[in-house]
Amino acid sequence: MAFLGNRWLLRSACSPPFAMSRRRMSAASNKMFSKILIANRGEIACRIIKTAKRMGVATVAVYSDADANSLHVALADEAIRIGPPPALESYLRGDNILEAATRSGAQAVHPGYGFLSENATFAKQCASAGVTFIGPPEKAIDQMGSKSVAKAIMSDAGVPVCPGYHGEDQSDAFLEEEAKRVGFPVMIKAVMGGGGKGMRLVQTPEGFQSALEACRREAAAGFADDRMLLERYVNEPRHVEVQVFADTLGNAVHLFERDCSVQRRHQKVLEEAPAPGISDATRAELGEAAVRAAKAVGYVGAGTVEFLMDTRTQEFFFCEMNTRLQVEHPVTEMVTGLDLVEWQLRVAAGQELPLKNQADIPLVGHAIEARICAENVARGFLPVAGTLRRMRLPSGAGSGAGGGDGDGGEVKIRVDTGVQEGDAVSVHYDPMVAKLIVHAPTRSAGLHGLRKALRDFQVVGLPTNIDFCERVAGHRGFEEGGVTTAFLEEHGDEVVPSPETMPPPPHAVVLASVAVLLEEQTAVTFPNDTSPWSARSGPWRAVGVRKQKLALASRDTAAGADGADEAGSEVTVECLADGGYVVEMQGARFAVSGAQLDAGGAMTAIVDGRRYSLDATVEGWGAVGAEGEVTLWCNHGPLEGDGYDRNRYELVVTRPRGRGARGSSKSTAESTGRVTSPMPGRVVRVLAESGQDVEKGQELMILEAMKMEHTVPAPFAGKVDLVSYVAGDLVDEGSVLITLKPLTK
Structure with a gap:
């Protein structure tokens, strides 16, 4: 099934190797389930439903109140409510899920990933209820869920293990002494952790205790267990993992490795298979070690064995x-x-197992995945919630149901998603919007295809990391292959440039200004789009304003890291009698002709003799609109004068508010004294009190949103005047957390 605009189209299945595997599997004697329940939501629930439908297996979705109208509910054969929006009251309620399974007659439960997928107690409850848990045995989950137990088992099985401490003494003082013994820098990890939660890299002894406290809080909130382990930090490490599969008959194989080294906050951004630059001998050793690990715990089903690999020596540790x-x-x-x-x-x-001999498992070409997330990259990858007002997938994209989906010639494009245009990304769950996967005969062709597909991926309504992923995929270091987990620390300035250093080029401002007027003229003349002149162009300007002043600024610049209202570009747009425009900006004049914007957002215009074909959306702007947002996608190359080779521009447009409205030298926080929440979330800890003097950058409050903690620093040195919230309070984005007064000299 493929998503095109607002339509879902059925697509045929898959590549020759996949078809071959289905033929072999059809010979199995055991009867397949007739109905399964999917104890998850979003993308992974949709992914499971697609395969189940192809196999003739009926599906039952479960949903919280926040997901009542979600895509996975619509795709399933039936759906059952399991609770209110918070995961603790719905998707983490094993009793509610099993009650739904019993009521629906489902024979098995697929947990997906996250939530209850690695919960040994839930696996045991499934068995007690007579429902098959589609995952490994309870014992294997329990043993591998404890990093300390897992490392001991792996060591006994001959799997290389990184030096560290994973014992029972959990006192703060003892752990600090062990950290000194292991040596700094050291990794603190939650014993029951995963997904980057409860994990910190500590460079010096001075920062150990505060990092330990943060790890304990995240682990307790995410896993109800605040035990920690310590690991020696591997210099220049790569994150390389191996996919393993085992059945109940004693067969176990690996399906090769993936490199997941590009990470932010210990969460993966780009993943690829096979891992670039690894020798055949190392690949074989990795696979054999992973199979030994699976057999050591009596594993059944799909699992992933993760290793840290030394970039220089290719030595790896479990x-x-x-x-x-x-x-x-x-x-x-x-x-x-x-x-x-x-x-x-x-x-x-x-x-x-469909293919139980290692030699029978094919490895063809190269694949790369980019996780498209709703997050503000310029604000330290803070997750955001909001509505997907526009969502357009790359041309030729298929959707996930095994290998080979999508039709892009040698380059195949696949998009796995659990949302569509008009859906909301909720504050209650993970902010991932979609996964973009590209497969090609070679890594070089795959990277080229990924960058093109990212340029084609259009999202409006909330910030995403699409541009960031494109920059990483095009970075010389990533192109060379074998980057380490420190890639973003080393190259962050190159792939996450400061918004203030990236003003939109003049032609982007010109095109955005014209797009706004085209949108406005349509709204003024024919608000219901009843005119036969549905293309938004010059003939209807006679009823509108002939000359307008607008102020435009990059959206990142207009809402910088501290919410500052920075300087933008003021323009004057004159509508000419012949259907053209003259745009004046910063003393320069630009002649625009042939400008049209159709209802789907396709825009054409000639600026100073150069023709542009692009997509443009105008949001929140009408005949008397005070502020709106314009997004431009220029997929035929960068605009003239754009040194950053961007194809996507997001601008805020307003009517000028008089002299001094823009360009203030002080940020909003400094001029008002208000420190606001960068996102909706929950207050975990308040670190400042009324009357306290604080330094610029000092931690004032810790918030939790979308499973992660975020620190709110002081934007300037001052005295705390008012603390508006206490631990446990829920806050909205923009809520005033603390007010500061500048220190008097």
Whole structure:
């Protein structure tokens, strides 16, 4: 199934290797489930439903109140409500989920990833209820869920383990002494952790205790267990993981490795298979070690064994085992041509592994996945919530149901998503919008295809990391392959440039100004779009204003890291009798002719003799609109004068408010004294009190949103005047958390 605009189209299945695997699997004697319940939401629920439908297996979705109208609910054969929006009251309620399974007659439960997917107690509850848990045995989940226990088992099985401490003494003082013994820098990790939660890299002894406290809070909130372990920090490490599969008959294989080294906040951004620059001998050693790890715990089903690899020596150490399907499983599907969800269902039904001989598993081409997330990259990748007012997938994109989906010639494009245009990204759950996967015969072709697909991916309504992913994919270091987990620390300034250094080029401002007037003229003349002149162009300007002044600024600049209202560009647009425009800006004049903007957002215009074809959307702006947002996609190359080679521009447009309205030298926070919340979330800890003097950058408050903690620093040195919230309070984005008064000299 593929998503095109607001339409879902059925697509045929898959590549020759995938078809071959289905033929082999059909020979299995065990009966397949007739109905399964999916104990998850969003993208992974939709992904599982697609495979189940192809196999003729009925599906039951579960949903919280926030997801009542979600895509996974619409796609499933039936759906059952399990509680209110917070995950603790819905998707983490194993009793509610099992009640839904019993009521619906589902024979098995697929947990997806996250939520209850690695919960040994839930697996046991499924067994007690007579429902098959589509995952590994309870014991394997329990053993691998504890990083300390897992490392001991791996060491006994001959799997290389990184030096550190993973014992029972959990006193703060003892852990600090152990950290000194292991040596700084040292990694603190939650024993039951995952997804980057409860994890900190500590460079010096002075920062150990505060990092330990933060890790304990995140671990307690995310896993109800605040035990910690310590690991020696591997210099120049790569994150390389191996997909393993095992059945109930003693067969176990690996489906090669993935490189997931590009990470922010210990969460993956780009993943690829196979890992670039790894020798065949190392690849074989990694796979063999991963299979030993699986067999050591009597594993069944899909699992991922994660390793830290020394970039220089290719020496690798066991990190952890994820006892579930990974977010990045599509890249493995694309290079093997296999459907891992189908493998999960068949193994859970007691069938033999479809391909039980390692030599029979194909490895073809190269695949790369980019996680498209709703987050503000310029604000330290803060997650955001909001409505997807526009969502357009790259041309030729298919949707996930195994390898080989999508039709792009040698380059295949696949998009796995659980949302569509008009849906909301909720504050209650992970901010991932979609996964963009590209497969090609070579890594170089795959990177080229990924960058093009990212340029084609259009989202309006909330900030995303699409531009960031494109910059990473085009960075010389990433192109060379073998980057370390410190990639963003080393190259952050190159892939996350400061908004203030990236003003939009003049032609972007000109085109955005004209797009605003075209949108406004349509709204003034024919608000219901009843005119036969549906293309928004010059003939209707006679009823509008002939000359307008507008102020435009980059959206990142207009809402910088501290919410500052920075200087933008003031323009004057004159509508000419012949249907053209003259745009004046900063003493320069630009002649515009042939400008049209159709109802779908396709725009053409000639600026100073150069023709532009692009997509443009204008949001929140009408005949008397005071402020709006313009987004331009220029997919045929960068605009003239753009040294950053961007193809996407997001600008805020307003009517000028008089002299001095823009260009203030002080930020909003400094001029008003208000420190606001950068996102909706919950106050975890208040670190400042009324009357206290604070330095610029000093931590004032800790917030939690979308499973992660975020620190709110002081934007300037001052005295705390008022603290508006206490620990446990919920806050909206923009809520005034603390007010400061500048220190008097």
